[in-house]
Amino acid sequence: MDFTIPAELRDLVERTRRFRLAELAPLEPEFLQAGRLDDARRRELQEKARARGLWGVDVAKEYGGLGHGHLGLCLAIEELYQSPLRLEFGGSPEPCLFLADDHQRERFLQPVLDGAKQSCFAFSEPETGSDFGHLRTVIADDGDTVRVTGRKMFIGLADVADFVILFATTDPDAGARGVTCLLVETDTPGFEIVRPMPTMGDDWLPFELEFRDCVVPKEHVLGGWNKGFGVAAHQLTHGRLKIAAIALGIAQRALDEAVAWAKERKTWGKPIATRQGVQWLLADSLVELESARLLVHRAAWLADNGDGVQHEAFMAKLAATEMAYRVTDRCLQVLGGRGYLLESPVQSLYRQARLWRIGHGTSEIHRWMIARTMLGLGANDD
Ligand SMILES: Cc1cc2nc3c(=O)[nH]c(=O)nc-3n(C[C@H](O)[C@H](O)[C@H](O)COP(=O)(O)OP(=O)(O)OC[C@H]3O[C@@H](n4cnc5c(N)ncnc54)[C@H](O)[C@@H]3O)c2cc1C
Structure with a gap:
């Protein structure tokens, strides 16, 4: 078994790191206070990343990407998300868009x-x-044409x-068999943003969002009529790997912050790093982080070198996001009151980690x- 990260992926991580430190780190204090990075700034940063060759990291070379695959994307994301700014590299479409036919490929x-x-x-x-x-x-x-109605x-x-990659049903009584994926442009009459949340x-x-009798060309159905369940499964499996990698980045940064503070902060004349109560928080965090990292890297490697990683992606996302929540909580504890201040990246990372136990599937x-896969159960056994 060879755990060595290939040289070109190590180079990708190093370039991502240089970008993070040069372009994102100086913006952190402002971001942490304001809690916002507006869209124009986000696009500007994505263009800066692009100028450094960080664009379409995972996308196959035939589509003009860097062709670093799932493992490359996971490693780059893990590095990038050590910044609380949550920037994504551009040029990486939602995975399901690669199911597009010729017309959809050109238009979307x-x-x-x-x-x-x-x-x-x-x-x-x-x-x-x-x-x-x-x-x-x-x-x-x-x-x-088709007509869409709903919220x-x-x-x-x-x-x-x-445009919206929309999942809707052709028959509310058909369950998963009625799910269809449709690409709906946001200037379609009847489409409305009802409210921010x-x-x-x-x-x-x-x-x-509301869709009120939105008329859309039928050729904008992605992946086939009533085939949306498979489209979503494809999308969500790849998305899970990405979120698992985000969770690794979040946890790594929180742990780095906590280790640095533990060495600096003194109580009763000694750094808190010498206290067993603090050491155990850090040691447990590192072990959990490294364990999740192995699962995530393995799942990403399997996605690049085989197929059918649905089960592995479920495990990687579950392990990494639950780990990130525990680790950010412990690290915030090590920072004491300072960890709770807005100026601390750890509070921001903690709140981000909380989302990923819900978002993209709880x-x-x-x-x-x-468990269903492990026990060999099917949908009818629930
Ligand atoms: C910030 C944010 C951004 C989001 N972005 C998007 C987006 O861009 N696009 C999008 O489509 N969605 C998005 N979501 C929605 C997100 O994917 C859902 O919130 C998530 O899938 C959970 O669905 P729900 O909130 O309806 O919870 P529910 O499905 O109602 O579940 C509620 C609770 O019941 C539990 N539960 C439900 N069924 C079972 C069961 N069978 N067994 C055991 N426990 C169960 C759940 O785990 C959860 O704890 C976003 C959510 C947030 C908070």
Whole structure:
């Protein structure tokens, strides 16, 4: 077994690190106080990253990307998300967009690869989040066009998106078999952003959306009529790996902050790093971080070197996000009152870590899916 990270991926991580320290680190104090990084600034930073060759990191070379695959993306994200600014590299479309046919490739995929268009991903609804077969947004077949009616909730990036990757049902009684994925441009009549939904995550600002008889060309159905469940599974599996890598970055930075503070801060004349109570918090955190890292890297490696990593991606996301929550909590404790101040990156990382036990599928649903695979149970055994 060879755990060596290939030289070109080590180089990618090093370039990402230099970018983070040069461009993101100076902005941290302002970001932590304001809790916001506006979209113009975010795009500007993405362009700076692009100028350093950090664009389309995971995207295959045939699409103009760097071709570093899942492992490359995970390693780069792990490094990038050590900054609380939560910047993403540009030119990496939502994975399901690679299922596009020729027409969709030209209209939707290519502009995202180029940075000319932005998408958002809309699955969750007022009545359903975890329950895939319970969508109430309906797609009606009108021949060459379809009509969409319904509401979506919690949709990130909707305010800047040029199109929505929408999951809806062709038949509310058909469960997962009725799910269909449709690309809906945000200038379509009947589409409306109903309200922003401010969160405890500062500039994590999702939106509630309404689709009122939106007429969309049928050729904008992605992946086939009633085939949306497979499209979503593809999307979510890859998304899970990415979030698992984000969780590693969050935990690593929190731990680095806590270690530095433990060496500096003295009580009763000695650094708190010499106290067993503090050492155990740090030691447990490191062991959990390294354990999750192995799971995440293995899942990413398998995604690049085989197929069918759904089970591994569930385990990686569950382990890494639960770990990040525990680790950021412990690290905040090591920092004492300072960890609770807005000026501390650890408080921001702690709140981010909290989201990822919910977003992109809750930990409970992950456990359920892992157990189902482990026990050989199917959907009808629930
Ligand atoms: C900041 C933020 C951004 C988001 N961005 C997006 C986005 O861009 N696009 C999008 O589509 N969605 C987005 N979401 C929604 C997110 O994916 C959902 O919140 C998440 O999937 C959980 O769904 P829910 O909130 O409806 O919870 P529910 O499904 O209602 O679950 C509530 C609780 O019940 C538990 N539960 C439910 N069913 C079971 C079961 N069978 N067994 C055990 N426990 C169960 C859950 O684990 C949870 O603890 C976002 C959410 C947030 C907070």
